[in-house]
Amino acid sequence: MTMTILLVEKEESNARLITKIIADHYPLATIECLKTNQAVKMWLNTAVLPDLVLCEVELQDGLIFEVFQEFNPVFPVIFMSAYDKYWSQSMVFNGIDYLRKPIGEEEVNRVLDKYESLNVHFLKRFSAENNSKNTKNVFHKDRLIAKKGTNYYVVLTSEIAFIYTEARMVFLIDRKGERYTVERSLSELEIELPSREFFRVNRKFIVHINAILSFKPSFKGKIALELLHLAKAEVSISQENAAQFKKWIEE
Template sequence: MQILIIEDEPRAANQLLNKLKTENFDYQLLTVIDTVEDAVLWFKENKSPDLVFMDIQLADGLSFEIFQKIDIDAPIIFTTAFDQYAIQAFKVNSIDYLLKPIQQEELNHALNKFRKSNKQLAVDPAILKKLLGSMQTTKKREGILVKEGNGFAQIRIIDLLYFYSHESITFGVTLSKRYIIDETMDQLFDSLDTDQFYRINRGQIISKNSIQKIDSYFNHRVKLSIINPRDQDFIVSRQKTSDFKDWLNH
């Protein structure tokens, strides 16, 4: 049984593999892929695996985007930290899903469903493309709740220059202040207008309005000069550089 894992969090991928071992699931791991771009390249160059575990939120976008660029005939079990994605993906077709953190019992259920289906969990690319389109056109938030003193305050999204994560805490920065935000980077980015905000790497999200200068950086990356950087370096990851440049041109 050859499996492929599409997951941008190494810890989550390792946890899944450990749980598969607990289930005595006989498998050969082909590889772990963490971006939409690399997944598309892999499917173009390799024979389809017997089963794919696919995270919905990847480092460079939603995994549903993979289906816009290539047809996949392998059975897929989605994994996600977001209930709304899990419910939508599950309703698409006879596709199963695992809500993070993955529970052993739920994994067992998904594997049993896979076995009973004679390894034919159908994926309808047309429906997934429609689902992706509906997600992309969803109205994005205009404000965000931040911690301030002993309470909370509402800040306009347009006033945020960038967001970053440090020691599992999410921060939002304006021209004059830094705020603590009680959301993960994944949850936050999913709610932002992607015409105005871009996730340059796993730990940083920047707005177009915050960029002052763009410089070439080693290993085919780019480094950004940002308003009020607060000792942060802003480097666009290699796999996102091309997409980042496209984002700036729109």
């Protein structure tokens, strides 16, 4: 399953920046870019509802609120504006955040992290409720289908070292150092892999506990990991996730 993300932005430079950040964050996502209220209306009338919308409030043909009054959004929305005055109104239309322009890469990454945290939270709640009715955990996989070249392989989760994204692709590295591609997003894999063995250390890496060779404090409260087959590279855990990581690794 892939995501559909709608970006509504009238400024070409902003659209290019945000599109690149979204693509890095969600390599498998389909990103639709629109510039006007009329285009948004037509899209919502004919397309599948998006998983997430990032939209400028003030467009060339009016405020985005005019569209959302007609099409009450049932999807999360991140609003963007050069002014504070639209903040309270945006929260009425499923707003999960409000970005003040000019917008930088750090802010876009922050709101995408927020969306992902909310998404994972509700998926885990659903998983927990489902598992309470069925003793067999349908989400936690013990194997994945991975691809190398034109061939597909079954990889046991116990043989995975880590999974990461790069250049809009999702790669799996096994304990032998073999690299495969996986046709799933990290958000989906985070839910489906056994949480006692795997940890989402940042937006680009999910690691198996047995692949962690060592870790140490790093800049601004972060934690730097040394991983199997990445001995000379450090994968960092944010300050926000550091406490959760320490609790997980001691369980």
